[in-house]
Amino acid sequence: MGAWAAGDTELNSSESVLRESEDRFRLVADTAPVLIWMSGPDMKCTFFNEGWLKFTGRSIDSELGDGWTEGVHVDDLQRCLDTYTQAFDLREEFRMEYRLRRHDGEYRWVLDIGVPRFDQEPSFVGYIGSCVDITDRKLAETALANINRRMIEAQERERTRIARELHDDIGQRLALLAINLTQLQQEGAGSPKLRKRVGELKDQTSEIAADIHTISHRLHSSKLESLGLAAAMRGYCNEFGAQQRVEIDFESRDLPNPLSPDISLCLFRVLQEALHNSAKHSGVRHFEVRSWGTPNEVHLTVNDGGTGFDTGAARASPGLGLISMEERLKILNGTLSIDSQLKRGTKIHAFVPINSATISGSTA
Numbered sequence: 001m002g003a004w005a006a007g008d009t010e011l012n013s014s015e016s017v018l019r020e021s022e023d024r025f026r027l028v029a030d031t032a033p034v035l036i037w038m039s040g041p042d043m044k045c046t047f048f049n050e051g052w053l054k055f056t057g058r059s060i061d062s063e064l065g066d067g068w069t070e071g072v073h074v075d076d077l078q079r080c081l082d083t084y085t086q087a088f089d090l091r092e093e094f095r096m097e098y099r100l101r102r103h104d105g106e107y108r109w110v111l112d113i114g115v116p117r118f119d120q121e122p123s124f125v126g127y128i129g130s131c132v133d134i135t136d137r138k139l140a141e142t143a144l145a146n147i148n149r150r151m152i153e154a155q156e157r158e159r160t161r162i163a164r165e166l167h168d169d170i171g172q173r174l175a176l177l178a179i180n181l182t183q184l185q186q187e188g189a190g191s192p193k194l195r196k197r198v199g200e201l202k203d204q205t206s207e208i209a210a211d212i213h214t215i216s217h218r219l220h221s222s223k224l225e226s227l228g229l230a231a232a233m234r235g236y237c238n239e240f241g242a243q244q245r246v247e248i249d250f251e252s253r254d255l256p257n258p259l260s261p262d263i264s265l266c267l268f269r270v271l272q273e274a275l276h277n278s279a280k281h282s283g284v285r286h287f288e289v290r291s292w293g294t295p296n297e298v299h300l301t302v303n304d305g306g307t308g309f310d311t312g313a314a315r316a317s318p319g320l321g322l323i324s325m326e327e328r329l330k331i332l333n334g335t336l337s338i339d340s341q342l343k344r345g346t347k348i349h350a351f352v353p354i355n356s357a358t359i360s361g362s363t364a
Contacts, residue, residue, distance in 0.1 A: 029047075029049040029050075029051075032049065032051060032130075033051070034051060034130045034131060034132050035048075035049065035051050035052040035055055035110070035130065035131035035132075036048070036049040036051065036052065036128070036129070036130050036131075037049075037052060037068070037128070037129050037130075037131075038117075038126060038127065038128045038129075039126045039127045039128075039129075040125065040126040041124055041125055041126050043084070043085070043088055044064070044065045044066065045063065045064055045065060045066070045067075045068055046064065046126070048060060048063045048064075048068070052131070054103070055100070055102060055103065055133075056068075056071050056100070056101065056102070056103060057102070057103025057104075058071070058103075069081070071100050071101040072098055072099070072100060072101075073098065073099035073100075073101070073107050075099075076098035076099050077098075079096070079098070080096055080098045083096040084096075084114070087114060087116075087127075088127070091116045091124055092116065093113070093114065093115045093116070094113070094114050095111065095112070095113050095114075096111075096112050097109060097110070097111050097112070097134065098110065098112065100131070108133050108135045109133070109134050109135045109137075109138045110131040110132065110133055110134060111131065111132050111134045112129055112130075112131045113129060113130055113131075114127045114128070114129035115127065115128060115129070145330065145331060148327045148330075148331060149331050152327065152328060152331070156265065159219040159220055160219070160220045162219055163215075163216040163217075163219035163220035164216075164220070166212050166215060166216040166219070167212075167213065167216040170212055171209055171212050171213060171216065174205055174208055174209040174212065175209055177205050178202055178205045178206050178209065181198055181199075181201055181202035181205060182202055184198050185198045185199050185202060214239060214243060217236075217239065218236075218272065221235075221236065221268060223235050224264055224265065224268055225261075228255075228257045228258055228259065228264070229255055229257070229259055229263075229264040229267060229268065229291070230252040230255050230257065230291065232264070232268055233250065233252065233267075233268060233271055233289070233291060234250050234252065236268070236271065236272065236275075237250040237271075237275070237289055240272075240275055240279075244279050245285070246279055246285045246286065246287065247285060247286045247287070248275070248286075248287050248288075248289055249286070249287070249288045249289065250289045250290075251289070251290050251291075252290075252291045252292065253291075253292045253293075254292050254293045254294070255291060255292065255293040255298065256293050256298070256354065259293075259298070259354070260354070262331075262332060263298060263332060263352050263354065266328045266329060266331075266332055266334070266352060267291070267298065267300045267350060267352065269324070269325070269328055270300060270325050270328065270329070270336070270348075270350045271289065271300060271302065273324060273325050274302035274325070274348045274350075275287065275289070275302060278302060278304045278306065278346065281306070281307070281309070282304040282305075282306025282307060282345070282346065283306045283307045284304055284305055284306040284345075286304070286305070287302065287303065287304050288301075288302070288303040288304075289301070289302050289303075290303075293354075296353060296354060296355070297351055297352065297353050297354060298351070298352050298354055299349065299350070299351045300349070300350045300351075301347060301348065301349045301350075302347070302348045303345065303346070303347045303348075304345050304346055304347075305344070305345040306345050306346065307342065307343060308340045308341045308342045308343055308344050308345055308346050309340050309342070309346065322336075322338075325348075325350070329350055329351075329352065332352050332353075333352075333353055334350060334351055334352035334353065335350070335351055336348070336349070336350050337349045
């Protein structure tokens, strides 16, 4: 009897400690300024704090199990469930953003972070997660993206205008000047010394005209519009290589043609900036450029075997070139990755997703 009594006392004490621990957790959870949820090992939700219930305006019974999914925006639900399911299978932390319906009917963006829970065994017992409202941040990001888009569009319009003026006005005037100098030289007027000088001036004029043509093409590539991305990139690599006296190994395969003008221009600008940076900083004279496409995305890599750099330091204080590349890609939901190691070279990889709306015509 004494042993039983002692056992009952220990059991009652353990249950009391457990209840106290649960009460303490609920007090903390219900007063926390975040939305908190918990689920069991079967993925069904077993707990929502007061913050969640006040936010959604629904009862605890309505949210338990899979009920919470009724408040998720229909466009985000499948992605949300896929992330949730994959994390459960791997027993790992996850982060996801989705729109959750507030009590007044407005959908608000939330950042949901879930972490797996284990008991003392340890055995997996489910997940605990917390959500914060990030709608204001999302709106600010959208506004900034719109500003960046308009700035880039304005920049491209100005580049096009300057390129046309250089080509159609200044370029043509220089060409006419070169013709007049040629005629003057051929007429034989003046001394041999003067004719030699006229010939030198004619050559200098032709060189200036060629440089202006190169600058005009760099500002606005007519090949990009008429021949497509692959031909424009190949042409630019040839011109840049000749101008900088470097060797560029260019290969392209499976690029959709024609491709969205936005994607084509974005990758063309990334190529220009990447080659310029490599020629300026790498210390080598050989570069590799690769571009390829799949049904869902387009890729571009620029690789050198040069000095490399500290990518962490570069991102802490990025130059305008890096910012420009990243902002252009971000507008198209693309990404830029930089793999660089000191004395082992740098590889820049740009990727842009595509869909049926970004391709006009058939795939080449």
